Amino acid sequence: MGAYSTKFTVTILGSNSALPANGRHPTAQLLNVNNHYYLIDCGEGTQMQLRRYNLKMQRIKAIFISHMHGDHYFGLVGLLNSLHLLGRKAPLSIYAPPQLKAIIDLQLDASGGRLQYPIHFHSIAPFESGSIAVHLDKQVKVECFNLKHRITCYGFRFTETEKEYSYLPEKGGPAGIMVEEIPVLKQGADVVRTDGTSFDHKMYTLPPPPQRSYAYCTDTLPLDSTVEFAKGADLLYHESTFLDKEQQRSKETYHSTAKEAADVAKRAGVKRLMLGHYSARYTQLYEHLSEAKSIFPDVILSEEGLEVEIN
């Protein structure tokens, strides 16, 4: 086991833009943080894709929806319904633009039923600038920031929740630490008693590995602000609907080219870039890859079923 003993991966369930084609599905990704699942966008067919790749849907704790174009959420109500039919009782959090709530409610109402588990709907109301923390649990912290698309659209940055220091008595620090003092050391703080005795935490502990992070940016024009919000991420997913030769069309439709995605990655100093949200016009994707690689070295293509380790 390396520095990272916990899992932090993302699995691609859909890599295409609006029109499903060429065997590619509308957008959905599953983030696995230590076997806790977080779903990012939920295009039509997401529940089938989860089954296809043997990803247990009941493990999903929270769902994040970037914006209200259908290729990013048309699979949601079907998934909610299936979770219910499969006996879910655990609450589910949904983070999404405000309009989504009425859309879910109307469809649940029309079916004459109700879900047997609570949904905690967290409306992300439009905000001017900066980023807002939307979710925090023992596994992951999620921040949300603005992208620029035809309608309000959010990017998300997922960062591992800060871990405690590991307490290692075998490190051989001076004897005399009391059991109730260990939590102090695990916070990375020194023990200082009222009588002035002190114990250096570094003699007893190992710091946790750095917190890994994943920045998810679709659908959007390339932005300076994205460079800021994705700064230093271990993995950046940046949409690349088009190739450079379609730059004009890309701009008109508020999307990005592979080259522009790579430029954002380079300026943000991320470790790795993943492309996606491909236009249906492309049957092959090698040009996306080579175009991006001409700007930034470590690029991968998102494709259905691919599980990417983030580190």
Next chain:
Amino acid sequence: MGAYSTKFTVTILGSNSALPANGRHPTAQLLNVNNHYYLIDCGEGTQMQLRRYNLKMQRIKAIFISHMHGDHYFGLVGLLNSLHLLGRKAPLSIYAPPQLKAIIDLQLDASGGRLQYPIHFHSIAPFESGSIAVHLDKQVKVECFNLKHRITCYGFRFTETEKEYSYLPEKGGPAGIMVEEIPVLKQGADVVRTDGTSFDHKMYTLPPPPQRSYAYCTDTLPLDSTVEFAKGADLLYHESTFLDKEQQRSKETYHSTAKEAADVAKRAGVKRLMLGHYSARYTQLYEHLSEAKSIFPDVILSEEGLEVEIN
């Protein structure tokens, strides 16, 4: 070419009940009447299934939605959106319970766009009894009748539109028919002139083949009224969510067993029965088939991709 020179088939896009499983999809069927397409229900993933089986989605003229449980319509808005993205201009008719309109509108509104083609939404408001004619064009006549499920649910009967008689001069009727009299003969009527001369249409024409019909019934308890509405159909699709051993569960959830579907088929005197809307609990379906065949001889199982000729 036999008596029927026009196509009248149904292709199964989804054969399962609420929970997609075992490679089976939620309900959708494509009726092909002389290469005019009619979509019956539209569960999640229908547009992908249309692509998979190379069925040109722009040929769809009308969509019929049986009821407001999601496994029968969650694929609709995605399909409408894709038709738009693919450049549709031709109008599309949708026949459905009234609640569906607001659900479509809300989702289109939220996306900030509008479709480039007109949707003619025909609300099927609840009605007491009998059947109502909902659609008629040159290909097909569609009647709607009540089923009995947890919420309002409609069955549909699709009948070929009445064809003209074929005018066959080589049949050798007496000479002297004028060109403008041919349309009279093609209606199956004799020509009778003001001077009393008459020409027997049977000497010049062949009657059209009988009108074929397809009755579609899901989700529902087995009903006496269905026996009436499906009377003499060339093909009856009757849901068979469960097997006989689950009869109690079937009743509680307002569904039918394979045996009950066969009993309806037998009493309605249909030519052939197709089963479907299988519960996710069944990985194999041979028991559905044998159970139904113990009651009614000509039974087939609906399964994804199957195209059934109706005659």
